[in-house]
Amino acid sequence: MSASKKIRPPLIPLQDPERIRRLNRLYEEIRELRPRADRDxxxxxxxxxxxxxxxxxxxxxxxxxxxxxxxxxxxxxxxxxxxxxxxxxxxxxxxxxxxxxxxxxxxxxxxxxxxxxxxxxxxxxxxxxxxxxxxxxxxxxxxxxxxxxxxxxxxxxENLHVDLDVLDGWLEHEELSGYDALERLETHLGEQPLxxxxxxxxxxxxxxxxxxxxxxxxxxxxxxxxxxxxxxxxxxxxxxxxxxxxxxxxxxxxxxxxxxxxxxxxxxxxxxxxxxxxxxxxxxxxxxxxxxxxxxxxxxxxxxxKGKQGACYETYRAAMYKGPFSRIVDDDHHVFDRGVFTPVCEKTAELLQKDPYAEHFHVTPRLEDPAGRIPFDCSPTASAPAANGDRAHGRDLSPDQRDLLNGLIDQGACCEGEGGC
Ligand SMILES: C[S@@+](CC[C@H](N)C(=O)[O-])C[C@H]1O[C@@H](n2cnc3c(N)ncnc32)[C@H](O)[C@@H]1O
Missing domain, CATH: 3.40.50.150 (Vaccinia Virus protein VP39)
Structure with a gap:
C-alpha cells in the first residue's frame, strides 16, 4: 500500500477543541506536503x-x-x-x-x-x-x-518542521486514521524536526x-x-x-x-x-x-x-548617526539625526554595535546599571525631537541623566585611553 493511501481524515470526535484544531491543522499540513510518489x-x-x-x-x-x-x-x-x-x-x-x-x-x-x-x-x-x-x-x-x-x-x-524522510518512515508502519494516530505522529515529528x-x-x-x-x-x-x-x-x-x-x-x-x-x-x-x-x-x-x-x-x-525583539530597558546609553545622510528613519520609525546623540534603550545600543549598523553609529558604553529595571519607551512617537531641543527618544532626559550622557559623550570624544587619536 502506498503511503498516501494510509492518510485518512481524523475519525474520533474529541472534547478538547484546542487539541482537535491542532491535530486538524497537522492533518492538513501532512496532506499539503504530499508524502507520496508522484511529483509536483x-x-x-x-x-x-x-x-x-x-x-x-x-x-x-x-x-x-x-x-x-x-x-x-x-x-x-x-x-x-x-x-x-x-x-x-x-x-x-x-x-x-x-x-x-x-x-x-x-x-x-x-x-x-x-x-x-x-x-x-x-x-x-x-x-x-x-x-x-x-x-x-x-x-x-x-x-x-x-x-x-x-x-x-x-x-x-516553507515547512521546516517536517522531515519528509521521517514522515514517510512513520507512514510505512502506522496508519494515519484518527486523532490518536495524529497525536503520535505529532510527537514523532516533533522529536526529529527538519x-x-x-x-x-x-x-x-x-x-x-x-x-x-x-x-x-x-x-x-x-x-x-x-x-x-x-x-x-x-x-x-x-x-x-x-x-x-x-x-x-x-x-x-x-x-x-x-x-x-x-x-x-x-x-x-x-x-x-x-x-x-x-x-x-x-x-x-x-x-x-x-x-x-x-x-x-x-x-x-x-x-x-533577526534579533530586534524584546523588552526595552534604560541603561543611559545614546547613539549618534555618523552620516552621510542628514537624517535616517529605521523600520520602526525611530529617527536619528546626523551628529546628534540620541538616547536609546540597552537592546538598541547593543544592536547598533553589530552588523549591519556598526559602521554608521557611535554608541556610548554602558557605565552603570540603574537600580532595578527601568522601562524605556521605544515607541516611534517617543523618538521625535522634544520641543525644547533635547532629544526625547524614549524619554525626556532628567538633569542627572543629561549630565551622565554628556559625560559619556565627552569620554568618547577625544584622544583618551591607550590608543590615543
Ligand atoms: C532553481 S533550483 C536552485 C538550486 C540551487 N539552489 C542552485 O543554486 O543550483 C531550485 C531548487 O529548489 C528545489 N525546490 C523548489 N521548491 C522547493 C520547496 N518548496 N521546498 C524545497 N525545495 C524546493 C528544487 O528541487 C531545486 O532543487
Whole structure:
C-alpha cells in the first residue's frame, strides 16, 4: 500500500477543541506536503534537470574557480542559481541552504565553516538529494573534514518542521486514521524536526523562494525567522520583478518552474522580511536578468537580521548617526539625526554595535546599571525631537541623566585611553 493511501481524515470526535484544531491543522499540513510518489511541477522539472542539465534554466553566475576545486564536476554542472550568497558564511557557523539542489553551494560553504561548522541543505526533489548526498564523502574527504558536517534533508522549505524522510518512515508502519494516530505522529515529528527552532546562524538560498506558492510565502518567511538564532541573518539570492506578474503568467508551469512567475515584486521582497520580524534589510547586489511579457526581471541578493525583539530597558546609553545622510528613519520609525546623540534603550545600543549598523553609529558604553529595571519607551512617537531641543527618544532626559550622557559623550570624544587619536 502506498503511503498516501494510509492518510485518512481524523475519525474520533474529541472534547478538547484546542487539541482537535491542532491535530486538524497537522492533518492538513501532512496532506499539503504530499508524502507520496508522484511529483509536483518543480520536482518534475528539477528532477529531470539532474540527468539532463538545462543551460539557460536560471541566471548563471561566474564563480571564483579556486572556491570550487573541492567539488566534483557532476555537481558543478547542475547549477540553477541566480546569485552567490555563499560569501556571508563564516568559520564555525551553522548554515542552512534552502533548496540546495546539487549541493554546490552547501559544499562551497562547508569549506568556509570548517570543522566546527555545519551545513544543512534542504530540498524536496529526490534526484537532487541523491546527487548531493552521493558526493558528501568525496567532497569532505578532499577538504579533510568530517562527512557529518554536511547533511541534505528532504523537506519543503516553507515547512521546516517536517522531515519528509521521517514522515514517510512513520507512514510505512502506522496508519494515519484518527486523532490518536495524529497525536503520535505529532510527537514523532516533533522529536526529529527538519530544522529545530533557533538552531541556525545563517540561512542562504539561491533562486528558490520564488518557487514557493504565493499563498505559502508568508509562512516561508516566518519559518526562516523561526530557525535562526538571535542575531542570525539571511543571505538570499533570488529573482525579483519591477512589476506585478499577471495571473496568466503565474498559470504557465514553464514560466513558474523557470523562476519567472512566482517572483516577489522587488519592493515587496524587502518588505516581506520586515513583516516577518527581521531588521536591517538591504539589497546588497543586483543585476538585470531578462525581460518577459514586458516585465523586467532582476537577480538580487538580500541580507536581513533577526534579533530586534524584546523588552526595552534604560541603561543611559545614546547613539549618534555618523552620516552621510542628514537624517535616517529605521523600520520602526525611530529617527536619528546626523551628529546628534540620541538616547536609546540597552537592546538598541547593543544592536547598533553589530552588523549591519556598526559602521554608521557611535554608541556610548554602558557605565552603570540603574537600580532595578527601568522601562524605556521605544515607541516611534517617543523618538521625535522634544520641543525644547533635547532629544526625547524614549524619554525626556532628567538633569542627572543629561549630565551622565554628556559625560559619556565627552569620554568618547577625544584622544583618551591607550590608543590615543
Ligand atoms: C532553481 S533550483 C536552485 C538550486 C540551487 N539552489 C542552485 O543554486 O543550483 C531550485 C531548487 O529548489 C528545489 N525546490 C523548489 N521548491 C522547493 C520547496 N518548496 N521546498 C524545497 N525545495 C524546493 C528544487 O528541487 C531545486 O532543487
Amino acid at each position: 511541477a518543480e520536482q518534475e522539472r528539477y528532477g529531470d534537470a539532474v540527468s539532463v542539465p538545462e543551460a539557460a534554466l536560471c541566471c548563471a553566475v561566474e564563480y571564483d574557480r579556486s572556491q570550487l576545486a573541492h567539488i566534483p564536476q557532476r555537481i558543478l554542472e547542475v547549477d540553477y542559481g541566480c546569485g552567490d550568497p555563499t560569501g556571508y558564511a563564516e568559520e564555525g557557523m551553522t548554515v542552512l541552504d534552502l533548496g540546495s539542489g546539487s549541493g554546490k553551494h552547501a559544499f562551497m560553504i562547508a569549506k568556509t565553516v570548517g570543522q566546527d561548522g555545519m551545513v544543512i541543505g534542504v530540498d524536496k526533489t529526490p534526484e537532487m538529494l541523491s546527487l548531493a548526498r552521493g558526493a558528501i564523502d568525496e567532497v569532505m574527504g578532499t577538504l579533510g573534514l568530517r562527512a557529518s558536517n554536511v547533511e541534505f534533508r528532504r523537506g519543503h522549505i 530544522v529545530p527552532d533557533a538552531s541556525v546562524d545563517l540561512v542562504v538560498s539561491n533562486c528558490v523562494l520564488n518557487l514557493v506558492a504565493d499563498g505559502r510565502k508568508r509562512q516561508l518567511l516566518s519559518e526562516l525567522f523561526r530557525v535562526l538564532k538571535r542575531d542570525g541573518s539571511v543571505a538570499i539570492s533570488d529573482i525579483v520583478s519591477d512589476r506585478d506578474v499577471p495571473e496568466d503568467m503565474k498559470d504557465d508551469p514553464e514560466l513558474w518552474t523557470g523562476c519567472i512567475s512566482g517572483v516577489f515584486r522587488r519592493d515587496r521582497f524587502i518588505d516581506a522580511f520586515a513583516q516577518a520580524g527581521f531588521h536591517g534589510m538591504a539589497e546588497v547586489s543586483s543585476r538585470f536578468w531578462k525581460r518577459v511579457g514586458g516585465i523586467n526581471f532582476f537577480s538580487v541578493t538580500v541580507r536581513a537580521w
